[in-house]
Each structure stands twice: as C-alpha cells, then as structure tokens.
Amino acid sequence: MSKVKVGILGAGGIAQTHVNNLNNDPRVDIIGIADIKQENAENLAKQTKHAKPVGSLDELFELGVDTVYVTIPNTLHVDAVLTCLENNVSVFSEKPMATNLADAKKIKDAATKSDAIYNLGMNQRYAHVFKKVKGLIEKGELHPYVAHMKLNRGELLNPAWTSNPEITGGFFFETPIHLLDLSRYLFGEAVTVTCEARQSISESELDSFTILLTYESGTIATFVTYAHSGWSFPFESLEVYGKHSTITTKDLDHVMYSPGLNQKIEVEEYFDVSFADKWGYVEEDRLFIDSLVNGSKQPVSAEDGYQTAKLIDAIYESAKTGEKITLSEYKKELETV
Structure with a gap:
C-alpha cells in the first residue's frame, strides 16, 4: 500500500506536535516542510525521515503531496486551504476554519466541490x-x-x-x-x-x-x-x-x-x-489519516467547522x-x- 504523502505548511509549535504523531504512523510519509523562515523549515524537516524544507505551498505541490497540514497563523488559513481544495489536495487545517463567516462559507463551498478531503483540527x-x-x-x-x-x-x-x-x-x-x-x-x-x-x-x-x-x-x-x-x-x-x-x-x-x-x-x-x-492530538491525526486511507469520515468536516x-x-x-x-x-x- 502506498503511503499518504504529507506536507506541512508552517513550522511552528503545533506543526511539531503533528509531525511527531505522523512520524509514528506507518501509513504516512512526510515529504515536505514549508515555512517562510527557511531555518524553521529546515529544523523541523530534520525531525522527519527525509522531508524537504521549502518556502511555500506551491513548492509542496511540486513535491507531489497528497495532503497538507495548514499550521500557519489563524488569519492566513483561508487562502491556503482554498488553494489546496481547488487543486484537489486534501487538507488538515488547524483551527479556526476562518476568522469571519463569509470566508468560512467559501471553504465550506470549496470542500463540497473538491475531490479532496477537508478536516478542521479540533483536538479537544x-x-x-x-x-x-x-x-x-x-x-x-x-x-x-x-x-x-x-x-x-x-x-x-x-x-x-x-x-x-x-x-x-x-x-x-x-x-x-x-x-x-x-x-x-x-x-x-x-x-x-x-x-x-x-x-x-x-x-x-x-x-x-x-x-x-x-x-x-x-x-x-x-x-x-x-x-x-x-x-x-x-x-x-x-x-x-x-x-x-x-x-x-x-x-x-x-x-x-x-x-x-x-x-x-x-x-x-x-x-x-x-x-x-x-490533548487529543494523537487520535485526531490517526482519524484524519484513516479518512484518507480507508474512506472513513474525517473527524471534523467543513460543514461541522462552519457551524462553529x-x-x-x-x-x-x-x-x-x-x-x-x-x-x-x-x-x-x-x-x-
């Protein structure tokens, strides 16, 4: 069985938590870490088997990721998530879905149209x-x-x-x-x-x-x-x-x-x-990967996130x-x- 090729967008503290979990999942291959600060990307990439440090979401796409973990600041989530869904790349977005309701609706609509899976990180x-x-x-x-x-x-x-x-x-x-x-x-x-x-x-x-x-x-x-x-x-x-x-x-x-x-x-x-x-991070990551591998329901869908x-x-x-x-x-x- 081929592994899920994961990219991480944003190499901060919460990205570290997800990388640790995904490193322990034999179904996952973390192939890229992206951050606007090259040093941050390089440091987190060193904690994986062979992820390449890059500087942007587009570079993660070039690596051939199947899914992207969006772990950048709250107000930057929307554009990154929409770009993933429009390219049929599944996305795990840390909370919040968006910081205004109109943008949350854009993501909900994009998730409905996309062949990819959207999941909102609500670990608790x-x-x-x-x-x-x-x-x-x-x-x-x-x-x-x-x-x-x-x-x-x-x-x-x-x-x-x-x-x-x-x-x-x-x-x-x-x-x-x-x-x-x-x-x-x-x-x-x-x-x-x-x-x-x-x-x-x-x-x-x-x-x-x-x-x-x-x-x-x-x-x-x-x-x-x-x-x-x-x-x-x-x-x-x-x-x-x-x-x-x-x-x-x-x-x-x-x-x-x-x-x-x-x-x-x-x-x-x-x-x-x-x-x-x-704090629930281990289980939410496992359930999200389950949804990609087995076709089971993702933990928190776009509709679910929109209601919050x-x-x-x-x-x-x-x-x-x-x-x-x-x-x-x-x-x-x-x-x-």
Missing part, C-alpha cells in the same frame, strides 16, 4: 476527559440538562502575538473556540445565544465574555471566558449536570463523575499521559447588539449564495 474532542463525558451522554447514562464552561486564556502577553487580532482574528478564535466547538459536539447544535462582553485589559478587542446558550438537545449552558486572570488552575473546566448526577473536568488532567445519589464517585486522572495523547464559525460570529453580534440570536435565522442570506 479527543481528549480523554471529554471522551468520558461524550461516552456517558451517548450511552444515556447522563442527560445533560445544564452545563457550565469556563476558560481563562491567561494574560495576552506570552506569546505576544496572542494579543494581536490581526494574527488571531480575535480573542475567541485562539483558545475559547475549543470549548465552544466541544459544546456542539456534546450537546448538539446551538439554538440560541446571548452574550455580554467587555474590553477589560486589551487595547484592541473584547476579552471578557459571559454567554448563555441553548442547544437542540435541550441543554442550557453558560460559558465564561476571559483574558485577565492569569493562568490560575484549573484554567479550563466543564461541569455537566444530569438527574442527580454530575460530571466535572479540570483542565485535561482530571474528570470526576458522580452517577447518582448514594453512589460511588468515579475519578480518572491523566497527569502522566503525554501531552499529545492527553457561525456560532462565534453570532456571539460577537450578540455582544455588539445585546440581542438574543436564534441560530437558524442568523445570516440566512449566506446559505442561499
């Missing part, structure tokens, strides 16, 4: 703690009546680019997007969203959000996310409340499940599990207007273009 769906939550919901052991999500990004200081919306696309696209996507994965599509937001410490954007969401499953959820608390732990948490039952996560290290009254509480901890495994992009857009709109937004009616004109 495959973190052990959240797989536990998902499993209990799917088995019917926990009905999620109410949920609370919390994420503090830290400080918008380190790395410095996290405070620059010209790179991130906005606060929500950098880290909070993970829990928002996860909420759709666990509770179904959002029905309504209401948001209050403030510009607390940032000189350029909203950085403090309190959000109320309802979902098609009937779940009601609150989500608070902000950039001004420092890395106080747990910096990320999820609480889901069922009938006399609760499941709680603390970061991606700890999950506690109380199944009912007068029952034993179950605790699972993943402190000693490797970063890439604990739409929800983020609605959150910003609600923050601006103060209005509750019904997602089924929101920007319907885009859907008819």
